[in-house]
Amino acid sequence: MSPPRAPAPDEAPSGSLDPGGSRPPARATRLALYTRMLEMRGFEKRAYDLFLSGLVKGTSHLGLGQEAIAAAFGTAMREDDYTFATYRGHNHALARGVPMTPVMGELMGRACGLMAGKGGSMHLTSVEHHMMGSYAIIGAHLTIANGAAWSAKARGSGQVAVCFFGDGTTNIGAFHEALNFAAVYELPVVFVCENNLWMEYTPIASVTAVARPAADRASAYGLEPVVLDGNDPDVMHAAAVAALGRARSGAGPSLLEALTYRHGGHSRADPGKYRSDEELSYWLGRDPVPAYRARLVAEGVEEAEIAAIEQQVAAAVDEATEAAKASGPPSLDLVEKDVFADGGASWRR
Amino acid sequence: MSPPRAPAPDEAPSGSLDPGGSRPPARATRLALYTRMLEMRGFEKRAYDLFLSGLVKGTSHLGLGQEAIAAAFGTAMREDDYTFATYRGHNHALARGVPMTPVMGELMGRACGLMAGKGGSMHLTSVEHHMMGSYAIIGAHLTIANGAAWSAKARGSGQVAVCFFGDGTTNIGAFHEALNFAAVYELPVVFVCENNLWMEYTPIASVTAVARPAADRASAYGLEPVVLDGNDPDVMHAAAVAALGRARSGAGPSLLEALTYRHGGHSRADPGKYRSDEELSYWLGRDPVPAYRARLVAEGVEEAEIAAIEQQVAAAVDEATEAAKASGPPSLDLVEKDVFADGGASWRR
Amino acid sequence: MAEMTYRDAVAAGIAQEMARDDSVVLFGEDVGAAGGVFKATVGLLEKFGPTRVVDTPISEQAILGAAMGAAMTGMRPIAEVMFSDFFAVCWDIVANEIAKTRYMTNGQVSLPLVIRSGNGGGSRFGAQHSQSIENWAMAVPGLKVVAPSTPRDVIGLLAAAVRDPDPVLFFEHKSLYATKGEVGQGEICDELGRAVVVREGDDVTIVALAQMVPRALHAAEELARDGIEAAVVDLRSLVPLDMTTVAASVRATGHLVTVEENPRLCGWGAELSSIVAEELLFDLDGPVVRVTTPHVPLPAADALEDAALPSPERIADGARRALA
């Protein structure tokens, strides 16, 4: 019955820990990180516009502001590593190389959609890209990621499963079961908590017994507590490399808590007015995209090179938008397709 | 995929912590503790015999060897404090003063049963004694105990809810949700993990990421880790007094891990052969009932006084057995009674 | 009489009961400061304060367990499960604990509690945020199951649910939140288990629930244009089930159509149909037709979702088949 308490912005960086050391990633990696972030940013801004203009139906949960985390993992993962994400998973799908058009098409419920409109914005899956799904009910996908890791271990494939989730997810039962399970069987899985300080409209601090919802639980599973600056692509990349390496070497799971912030509301047209101006402006000042651009420039990348990337990404977003708009509605016979492996929905003979 | 590892017996006392200080309880309390333990022991041995002779049907889960914990709480709790227990809950019911006859009758499925046979051995409930139920599916009752504590707090009644559960229960989702919830709302609830080293037939150590399944999770909820010698009634009584006082004073929940051992199998006629002779004999040597008797004698209680208690308890067990045997089967119309508050089972008009 | 949305009726109904009875408390995710994700609990925190209107962590088992423990010790909690799909994460508390406890304790324990939840499709939210799970609840002995179709019924049935000594699952239909209807002045409280004949008709009986009620009424209008007069029954609650009203109508018309939003298998329409096939077989003049969502998860895209849910056209077709 304690009142909700929004964490003061300056709590965010404290306690941070950089397990990857401070050596910056190579230049190509950095450009890849920046490109990925730009793609996400451009894509999601467009998705928001399309939502406002009624072309994206239903709901959509944007990761604007949180791009560094998905970009870092997308860049650090092996091509056949598995991704498991949440309803806030556009970034994570794009980070694995899922093309923009089918993702945009899925948001718009078009025939060209990644799942032909059957899944929707909250359920992006592209097995081809080892994007094993985004999941809309809190908690389940942590246990499912374990299964992929189990299978990778049993098959000796060297694959790692990476599972992204929010701060609010740390209070649901499945979180606990999944973390213990992963630790007991030493599964090659990396759990990444994107702590954006808020659940839907309630601050995580008001409903959590500890200050760091993920890291302060790590020791309950024999794991190291790790808190990271989730808005720093270099920090996140180093952490990703370290955790993936640990998993691949057989040393078992990791639990990373990446501090970040969503610029917009929880979903759809939520203006996010429950956050203080002070908090919002603090975090807008830590926007990973312009900050990383500035870092690249400061460290010698040519403006022209950056501008070229920016143009290319903007063109890709436009192209995906037009392609998705041009696509028709899915064929109605899909309603009764693919419930079962025989391609249909028949439950009787 | 690590192999099961039974904890070495001498791991048990290590790390113990006595939050209640070392002052022994008063003489009357000690006699009460001994009496309670004897009642439980006598009752459950009889229940086992009745099971073997076919009079107890279905299943039953004995707490032989674990009596000190329930006895300590039963003695330390206020009359209106709430108890929540598991299927292994005969001891906890008796500890609250639920008479033996209805409990025995319930095990035997007789009309005189505590719930007239509708619940069975795993669901002992006596609201009159604030025994709010024993629960047979792992995890749920921790969340339910929170609700009673919530209500006590809202009503300002000063009551505390005490919730007993096993080591295996610490790996289920509801455990995590309940502990966080209790801590966030500072509920007057005491969670007591009876760590008897085994789940059904699998050692807890083989499927748990930490050595102390409850205590090593405490910090995940901002709570103090507490490990206790669950076979020492004095230690347990002091811990109970401390935790109940803490809850009653508004300081919130506690999580206690009491190390103990079940002498018999998990349930029914399970001979418990999966345990090593060495482990079993170590723990039989730490049987709380004869040990506490010896302590009482050593500290000056007369043999005669003890013998009188023993006779009295033995007589009570005999009496309950005969009374339950004499009771007939429940009336068959109970099958369609009390699904709803109108006393019936009707779902239509 | 005043016009009110279904959404506002939820808050009004809760407020009515919280004002009447101090033991009524509300808790759930985002129900307080935010006024609920569907804005159905706006103003309650301000009115009743943070000890009676409580924002919780994302811990549905803990929420419903707390509701149960509070109900068994003297309170009358209203707990929210945000989307009814999430009942799956706390089904143990609902189906194994809350539903069975009065029975298992031989009547010792009462659980006067309400679990409210946003139910049903039509919002393009996809398969995990659109389900109609009233049949899950109906299948479990010990639960009462209510699903209003109008703002007035939201208040009347919610009040009845709160005052009921048994656990009630209260399904608010997400696609009805924005709909409006007349609501009378003063306290409103209904009785659970009374169906309402919302349209009279002699030719065929159409039984519906929640969002399917307005669709059934549309279908009835379409049928009327062909000279078929359909009676439309709004069940309002599945447990208790008002078979008296349904049976009277079926006896009069000789034809029954049930309209379910849930996927086909083991829905409440099957239950109704089986009762009729057992008790009223010789009153029937034609097959009992069930109109349901096909037995599929709900797709997200608007075109697909619209094709999956029973439409007025499909309901009318069902009635024609029943009469054929």
Add this chain to the structure above:
Amino acid sequence: MAEMTYRDAVAAGIAQEMARDDSVVLFGEDVGAAGGVFKATVGLLEKFGPTRVVDTPISEQAILGAAMGAAMTGMRPIAEVMFSDFFAVCWDIVANEIAKTRYMTNGQVSLPLVIRSGNGGGSRFGAQHSQSIENWAMAVPGLKVVAPSTPRDVIGLLAAAVRDPDPVLFFEHKSLYATKGEVGQGEICDELGRAVVVREGDDVTIVALAQMVPRALHAAEELARDGIEAAVVDLRSLVPLDMTTVAASVRATGHLVTVEENPRLCGWGAELSSIVAEELLFDLDGPVVRVTTPHVPLPAADALEDAALPSPERIADGARRALA
């Protein structure tokens, strides 16, 4: 041919499939070293080793989530949920994830997995360890639902379930574990969705499942003494549902009785009855009678439990009512 218990048939069926296909793994609570709490997996750990037969923590969500994740990445897991009542603690994984994933991903993801569970009453275990929840499963699109009644069928249907590309819930009846039956030599593998007419009869069709099959056969003997010849159909699977076999029998007899162990509302018998009332109404010569456990949680005491579950006598009475 050899005699084998239903219990041993489970282990034999799993062993047959694990020997055939390396991607088949088994995990669950106490399934390994202890051979299962019902002793239905004895010997498998010894035969296939601890990487393929794995004892887990008490974490049903983690167990089934792991099964799902493993199935989507190339394995064929068999997971155990010890008592079917415990499906309630992991229902989200089953109903929201496993069941819906192929559909939501537009067919991208296959989930070839089996979840075995001890189901049903008769053991005096009380309301939380005795449920028959096959209707919970049947109500969720995307799941196949199997429940064998004989040792031979345990092997044949388990093999079919393991080889099936879709998720299968495999309900073993606790009260049948100790029963014996003839089992042929060599590999056994059935097809899912084939009901079997286990007794021929022209007067009335009795459809049953699992433990209710032997009880229905007893009832049929009792009826035969009165000159009533009942056909008894063992459904064997609810999804796929073999309506072809049921309908053929109903057309021949004109009378249908369904025998369900689950509590009454929304059971599979209602589904069957509603199909008949919609498609075969004019083949019926009498009411469709459903014999079920009343809509109550199961009581623990032997006398009460026996009174609650459908007995041969109640089944025979049901048949008489259908014929009256």
